[in-house]
Amino acid sequence: MxxxxxxxxxxxxxxxxxxxxxxxxxxxxxxxxxxxxxxxxxxxxxxxxxxxxxxxxxxxxxxxxxxxxxxxxxxxxxxxxxxxxxxxxxxxxxxxxxxxxxxxxxxxxxxxxxxxxxxxxxxxxxxxxxxxxxxxxxxxxxxxxxxxxxxxxxxxxxxxxxxxxxxxxxxxxxxxxxxxxxxxxxxxxxxxxxxxxxxNQVKCKLSDEAVEKTIYLIQKQTGIDFSMYKKNSVSRRIERRMNLLDEQMLSLDEYNRYVMKHPEELQLLFNDLLIGVTHFFRDKESFDTLRKHFVPAIVENNIKKREKILPCLGRRVFHG
Incomplete structure (x- = not known):
């Protein structure tokens, strides 16, 4: 296509x-x-x-x-x-x-x-x-x-x-x-x-076939398979790298030919796909609820259990 x-x-x-x-x-x-x-x-x-x-x-x-x-x-x-x-x-x-x-x-x-x-x-x-x-x-x-x-x-x-x-x-x-x-x-x-x-750059529509070829090229160079990533996310990252190049790319096929000659660009795309600074705690409200309510309750429950168990252990040690 x-x-x-x-x-x-x-x-x-x-x-x-x-x-x-x-x-x-x-x-x-x-x-x-x-x-x-x-x-x-x-x-x-x-x-x-x-x-x-x-x-x-x-x-x-x-x-x-x-x-x-x-x-x-x-x-x-x-x-x-x-x-x-x-x-x-x-x-x-x-x-x-x-x-x-x-x-x-x-x-x-x-x-x-x-x-x-x-x-x-x-x-x-x-x-x-x-x-x-x-x-x-x-x-x-x-x-x-x-x-x-x-x-x-x-x-x-x-x-x-x-x-x-x-x-x-x-x-x-x-x-x-x-x-x-x-x-x-x-x-x-x-x-x-x-x-x-x-x-002033022109945006091009990326076909699934061309995106899959780019993913294959990344896997061939790095050993990492991005085929299970959401296609929209991969496409946005590819468009971003295409826009950042000095040479204007009018199609993804043209970009794929470029990265085969410039493996350093493929590495930059690979780094972009990993998004090294992404936040693990994305859903802030959910984690705040866990921190304020669930974690304290779990800790308190464990403390109460320990308080019940320790006296029993003490009697066992005392009576041999």
């Missing part, structure tokens, strides 16, 4: 919903953000949410500053608004921001939390809302904010990018890079160029 080309990009433009790209930056991140937007093509149907570490006392001049480097609308995010294309949304100082579907929610930091991680907070919502369509970039910044959010994006099949050694403060991007989940590591202007290419 031939792969059928679809008249859509990897982003769901047909429904007029823009791609959502998250950017996390902190110390030294202003220049990185400016460099990125200067190189990004603002004609694409996308929107950005930029999250930084800003004090409540800080008056943000970012809308005016970024407006010099992009033709997109740059604005502070407002609670309840729907995300629109060709717009850059900035998280207000001293606030957390998250999205549900394509709607923004903004609220002040939780006063009970000693440390806030606004980038992680947003990226986790991006991962759960957009899943394999999520795209995120971590630029210059101190600390590790963003690392956990990026792990969840990677787990959901999204795309993770990080600034290279050009970062003025490399802590934040380095945490992403060292975790092994960064799909692309470069300076901001090259990340922007790659983003332009990625968002």
């Amino acid at each position: 031939q792969e059928e080309l679809m008249e859509v990009s990897p982003i769901d433009i047909a429904k007029q919903k823009p791609a959502i790209i998250g950017i996390g930056a902190s110390a030294g991140g202003l220049n990185a953000v400016k460099e990125f937007f200067k190189a990004f093509k603002s004609s694409l149907n996308v929107c950005f949410v930029v999250v930084q570490h800003l004090s409540a006392k800080y008056k943000s001049f970012m809308p005016e500053l970024l407006g010099k480097y992009t033709s997109m609308d740059v604005r502070l995010a407002r609670n309840g608004e729907t995300l629109k294309g060709k717009t850059v949304y900035l998280c207000p100082p001293n606030h957390n921001i998250k999205i549900e579907n394509h709607t923004i929610q903004v609220h002040t930091y939780d006063e009970n939390e000693k440390i806030n991680y606004p980038i992680d907070y947003f990226l986790k919502s991006l991962a759960l809302s957009q899943r394999e369509k999520a795209i995120a970039i971590i630029l210059s910044g101190k600390g590790r904010d963003g690392a956990e959010g990026m792990k969840l994006i990677h787990e959901q099949g999204g795309i993770c990018m990080a600034q290279d050694e050009s970062a003025q403060c490399p802590d934040m991007p380095n945490h992403v890079i060292k975790s092994g989940i960064a799909d692309f590591v470069e300076r901001p202007k090259k990340i922007a160029a790659y983003m332009n290419q990625l968002l």
Whole structure:
């Protein structure tokens, strides 16, 4: 069966919903953000949410500053608004921001939390809302904010990018890079160029026969059989690897020919299928119930049994 080309990009433009790209930056991140937007093509149907570490006392001049480097609308995010294309949304100082579907929610930091991680907070919502369509970039910044959010994006099949050694403060991007989940590591202007290419790529429909051939090639190289995996999950991972390649692949047959010549790409696909950072405790509510109710009851019951048995054992030892 031939792969059928679809008249859509990897982003769901047909429904007029823009791609959502998250950017996390902190110390030294202003220049990185400016460099990125200067190189990004603002004609694409996308929107950005930029999250930084800003004090409540800080008056943000970012809308005016970024407006010099992009033709997109740059604005502070407002609670309840729907995300629109060709717009850059900035998280207000001293606030957390998250999205549900394509709607923004903004609220002040939780006063009970000693440390806030606004980038992680947003990226986790991006991962759960957009899943394999999520795209995120971590630029210059101190600390590790963003690392956990990026792990969840990677787990959901999204795309993770990080600034290279050009970062003025490399802590934040380095945490992403060292975790092994960064799909692309470069300076901001090259990340922007790659983003332009990625968002313009054509998505192809993958036939079952072609997917099975890819699975066979993986098994031949690694000895691991993925034929029992859900076909949709395997297909999403294959599409992700195809989109990340510099060469535009118009069919899975073309990708299969490519991996036979480049076994290192097959290894990368194999690693993606394993999803090394996946969470074991997926159903949080169920495990919370076990932890709070069932486990304590089991432990208490065992303690009572032991208390009954020990005196009996003591009498046996005493009477020989």
